[in-house]
Amino acid sequence: MSWLAQLISAGLLCATIATFPPIATADAVDEDPDLAKRDEDYAAGNGAVERKDWSQAVRLFQRAEVRNPDNADLQNVLGYCYRNLKQYDLAFTHYKRAIQLDPRHRGAHEYIGEAYLLTADLANAEKHLAALRDICVLPCEELKDLERAVAEYRARKK
């Protein structure tokens, strides 16, 4: 699933939830439920991602990163922006940081795997595919998407 599609599905989920009694998700050991609400730069960075203004998104996310150095989602989205800017080394740095912060971050495993495919590094893509297979014992979209991407890559290379 693309990052934007995830955002949209999260929005749809929120809209669905809104029709039921209020759900208390932000209590008890929440990691950081409201980064987009509480950090203007992060919120604006998301807006820039939607406009595909990757350079502006990076600038905004870097400002948010100063205040939130240990946020896996922020590292993941920074990786995504650099990936779209074709600055793969920086993309890998941020994806790896996201996974270091949250070893079970499904999105980061999917996206770094896809980034490796973009740099023709199938072996590393498959490492993250294997990691996702361990994490997603129950089916998850991230695993399906990376499996599909790897299969397509292999088909192209035949």
Add this chain to the structure above:
Amino acid sequence: MKLRLIQISFAVAVASHGLAQADDTNSQTGPLGKVSFPTSCDSKVQPAFERAVAMLHSFWYSAGEKAFREVLKDDPQCAIAAWGIASILMSNPLAGQGASPKGAEQAQAAIDEGRRVGAKTERERDYIEAVAAYYKDFATRPEKERQSSRAKAYEALAQKYPTDDEAQILFALYLAGTQTQADQTYAAYLRAAAILEDEFRKYPDHPGVAHYLIHSYDAPPIADKGLAAARKYAGIAPAAPHALHMPSHIFTRVGAWEESAATNARSMEVAKAGSEPDEAYHAADYMVYADLQLARDAEARRVIDEAMNVKGSSSRFVAPYAMAAMPARYAMERGAWQEAANLQPLGSSYPFVEAITYFARGLGSARSGDLVAARKDAEQLESFHNTLLAAKNSYWATEIEIQQLALAGWIALGEGKSVEALKFMRAAADLEDHSEKHIVTPGRIAPARELLGEMLLELKQPDAALKEFEASQQREPNRFRNYLGSARAAEMAGDRAKAAAYYQKLLALAKNADTARPELVSAKKLASR
């Protein structure tokens, strides 16, 4: 030099005040332990102030807030009372929930008032600023960040006033509050415990020291180190419901069920009498868990019924958690799968609370053959999991994922897919091993590795089952279902001596059972073989 002078003057103040403060017994609220917290306030309010601090140390927040406000009323220049109010409003620093937005507003107002009044000593002003570090930019910072700021501020306070035991004790508490469930080196807990052990030697009757030692050892491999504090704390502050409950965190970890049930019975009684419904529910859940390990099913049922009649719980998750957990435990621990299949969700606003019922119900359905119903509950668990993932609540999302995997395993078993069933169930057990339970609960509704053992037994793999049961004992010791499963696995594997030993352990556990569980009847025959 200036700091040295401050330290000396503080030491003099402590000495003149007397380190061994008189027993903090009060005819209105009873004993709360011994606390010495010298202040520059009017000497008339000093005993009431220290009593309020003792309430803070035993997390008796409703009474403590009133007590600090009374102090301020009687001595409006007692600015340090504002620190007390703001400290109380942070709520349980180990639960991860923190102050409510309304509480934060009230706390900030108290801090502002404390600053305006101006404490007479630099030390008191520093205390106020230490608690203010937690509330700074409250609305725009996550709880984890507030916790970190608080720990750093109190660390600085403790370093600035090395002879101030209260500063050391509070730093240890807030340091323990930064411990995450994912860190299984227990680094923050153990660092806090080292500070508190020194204080415990000096002040064995201090309510905070014993209390925070229990929290700092509330993890499977270190729990036995907390037994001394656990056995002491309820006697230090028997007036505080939380002090009567807290020892059971350690008793549960080491499988001391009689002690757990007894101290929670007292806690529940005191909480009800003192109109502390959340504490009553919390104690009841721990008590039900303990009673069920002892096969005191009638007593567990009685406690559930009594708890469910307690009214007026807060909007926090403590009471709803217990309300959902107790009936689920009652069915699951007795292996009453059909009963579990009939559980009804509470309809609370907390997905991880609702998930308890859907998990227990789904498992009950799967294990009593209704796979259609089990699949429906599995879908609901997936929905809760997605909700928590979207909300970035990774801890509870993972807890639900463990439940999803376990339920998927039992559904697969019902479908005859044993390889898939074991894959799911093993994944659940492995995932659970890498995260600690939350302090709101005495234990997960069913330990995943124990469920794996039960599944292997059903699949007639007794050697593998016994291995899993024995591994589960490391983290969840002295459990009824574990000993039963271990005995059956050993028996099936042909190890009669080991089977008899486990049946004997089961009978010892259930020696004061109030219910004739069928398993116990057969255990009696087999234990003597």
